Amino acid sequence: MGDRRITDHPILDFDEGEVIHFTFDGKPMEGREGDTIASALHANGVKVLGYHFKTKRPRGFYCAIGNCSACLMIVNGKSNVRTCTAPLLPGMVVETQSDRGVPDDV
Amino acid sequence: MLINTGVPTREQIELRLPSPERRARGPYAMVECFQEIPCNPCSTSCPFDAILPMGDINEIPAIDLDRCTGCGICAGVCPGLAIFIIDESKGDGTASVTIPYEFRPLPEKGEMVRAVNREGDVIGDAVVTRVLLSKKTKTPLVTVRVADEHVHEVRFFNLIDNKTVCDKTSSKIEEEPKTDDTACATDDDEIILCRCEGITLRTIRDLIREGYTTVDEIKRISRAGMGPCQARTCGPLIASEIARMTGQPVAEIQPSAHRAPVKPMPIEFFLGGDSE
Amino acid sequence: MMYKIDLVVIGGGPAGLMAANTAAEAGAEVLLLERDGHLGGQLVKQTHKFFGSEKQHASVRGIDISTMLGDRLDSFGDRATVWKNATAIGFYEDGVITVDHDGVYKKVKPKRVVVATGASEKFLSFPNNDLPGIYGAGAVQTMMNVYGIRPGHRVLMIGAGNIGLIVSYQLMQAGVSVAAIVEGLPKIGGYAVHAGKVRRAGVPILTSHTILRADGQESVERATIARIDRTWNAIPETERTIECDVICISVGLTPLAELLWQAGCEMRYIPALGGSVPLRNDCLETTVKGVYVAGDVTGIEEASAAMVEGHLAGLEAAASLGFKSDSYDAERKDCMEQLTALRSGPTAEKIRTGLACTACL
């Protein structure tokens, strides 16, 4: 789904940032430097970031700026990470979250 | 009407057309701005003072066509991309339209394109005669040559070879209504008002009917608005549902309290404080 | 540790940037808090040219205005500090503002505050409104214009205000097709010239229409829309299905005023301004002394007005601390005149009505 990256834009220039490797539910994926976790997932065609802990309905981000909390995921084992604002870092292990999550050390 | 369709009426356009003499004389700017909005770069950018100074920034631009040379500077700066340069002086059955075109890919000089009118419909062919790039405005000005009789209609173009900006099929929806009766029934159970807690419109409506008519009461009983977004998403929806069902003005419906922190922060984050 | 400073400006969008610049220019020590990693707020997503006059940088693209204002702030050296990735998370009764600065907890106690936190997007209720693929217009802009990622292949836009129209246009610029723009009102709310741009590019604008529902297995696959009557009820047999993988909600903004509520500012719900807004005097000072406001948090308006308000709020906040330059009177008069001009046309009628209710004197 590489066609989601905009390469030729009439107004904006998007730098081809460094490729960042990460995994999503075990699948290897590529993002770019400057991506948030959610934007990298989106570029890979991933819209479903989790399932609501109570209703089990699929969840995707709505606001993309950290307001709405619909983008919570498990990142490197840590629950409730706001992936729409959290920067993507190399080697991140990103997983869909379908429960309320637990603190790191529990 | 313009405000219903986004397309100016034939009358609006015709009133703006210069005299036949002026049209025959050479290129001129056609300013298709018909609404009083606070905007004046066209008038302040014109090097020939052809677009008259505005006393009030909301005035509709007025143009002195004797001064206008059709240079196109205004077409490049107009934030509404509503100025076109028309040249009907060629006298060979063709005329040209210069269109601000902020899409990619850009056509090349000599390329054949589909001429498109203000409604987005293809009305004929056109040839690209000039592509003018501007580093300053980043708005390319593309001149296309069309048949004489189309010059006051053509305001856009589509590239051939499936490189259209938009697939025009979508506009057909208005002409081909189709009924899908499985999709008609509105179901309150499928409408999520509070995304964080997964609270449906049905739950909220039931509570309002039971007499819980403030945002706080609904929050306390149902948890709607208690989640991580702090009611940013659902608060206004719940308030307007209360207003709708009880007849109270929304203005009188007290929102629930806005508490710190504005965004959730880990407990360890606050350990940096020293309570001084 | 408690940071003490003359002025804190919360929000690095058009209003906040102007406030910080003006106050620093006047001689105040300014700290600007911006929750993003870059300055500009919504300006960085605005790839279109601005309306207004030269004073509000008309015809310059929002994204370039942001750079200009940021550069100017840099020129004040130590007098203007910018914290990026800094969210003001609490505004307490003793005037202390707590901040998440890049994950570090900080406390600031300024003598004056300009709150320029902008707005947040409204949400809409319809069946399956929580399906992935339903995004706020701001989210779509962020994806496209900040991260360079197309939100989908085919978008149904809900709302024909300026944002709905502009984002539709930007989607096409990014190579995404727009199936239609659906607007509940019988007329287009945004500027006619914006509507004209998307119409000629082939996008229908369906006024007096609404979205009935979204459907899809795990994410949006289609939407059902229908014509509505004057009471917003769907007219039978006008339903139609639109294939799309994104539904973009652009039904308006509401002032992001949480910090003002926390600070104890007197607020009033004014529908014409998008929600609850702070009462303020003609210096843009709220009912809490020393707390000034500018931009969308005072009521939803265009960025041009936000910049002028930012200028005025920065000017007044600095002046109240004794930083009053020779040009104070002229600048104040000029701001007032600019605001009057921007708000004088027929498209600003709603704003004028709303503003008439906000005076706290």
Added chain:
Amino acid sequence: MNVPKSASIVIIGGGVSGCAIAWNLANRGIKDIVLLEKDTLANGSTGRCGAGIRMQWAAEKNCRLAQYSVEFFENGNEILGYERDIEFEQSGYLIVAANEKEAEQFKKNVKLQNSLGIPSVYLTPEEAREIVPLLDTSQFVAATFCQKDGHLNPFHTTDAYAMAAERLGVKKFKHTEVIGIEVKNGRIESVETTRGRIATNIVVNAAGGWSKAIGAMAGVDIPTYVQRHQILVTEPLEPVFSPMVMGFSYNIYIQQVPHGSIIMGRSDNTEPLDFRTTSGWKFVEEMTKTCSKLLPALRTANVLRQWAGHYCMTEDAQPIYGPAPGLEGMYLACGFSGHGFMLAPATAQLVSEMILGEPLTIDVSDLDVGRFERRELVFEHSVV
């Protein structure tokens, strides 16, 4: 909607106490009861409290009051016919002793509690950690635990009482403020509200922090005062520990509620003595510090929100029950000093008995308002 012209009893205050008293009286067959609330139900201390209930007290009377209430709540949904759920979870209170002195007192407490039939136990830190594995055992020397203690949903509990009361004929008026109380010859004649006057000879003052102001309307001095208390809550998490963890020296109570959020609160003598419900930053700093000490594993949980309410305090931090002296017809149920929510069933029972002149289920005659003048204060040390 106007209030009725007369009532047998007017109850002032739509918190849990007022609603419980209304239900209790109506359940005994009393008709024409009116319940007045100036805002919405549970909008004052009730809706802002920690909503725990414990029987582990140092004073016998408090143990008994709590015991009565626990037994009521165990069947609360059924007794009140509540279709939602008061969410009474008997997940226990685990109270830690920070030092040997406190541990000694705890041994005495457990002995007393056990003698009353309260199944509390005295634990070593290691035993405590078996119940709450997140505890840092180096932070305390001993603990007590009672599985029968627990937690409720304060909104649902109040709602349950109010709905049951209304079904029995109680007329509830929200957004109706008492603006005056008419007294003639030392006897209450009527209550003036923002929606009209109600003739009545009996008023129950269950107005929490506002009880003093209500008393003043009838010329009675009620020696209560308010103090702000703050709480914070985390994002909901999967269940990680169930009991309320409490420490008197640590000045903390912290619990994961069934919904998953962790709530925690503390007291602070420097808090303002007025009605403000604004929040302070010092609270968050102190609270998170103590929490991280005692339950270090919670340090990555996200703080979602902080809020404030107030305790309606008395000099000895014990409730005031009984008639107002020198004024016929006013009954007091106030001054709960932070424990009103958990005592509501007992409060309702006792106040009803007092009004109807029946023998008291638990002797609380020493908790009358006169004790402050007599200087017969009743102290309880096990408080946060």
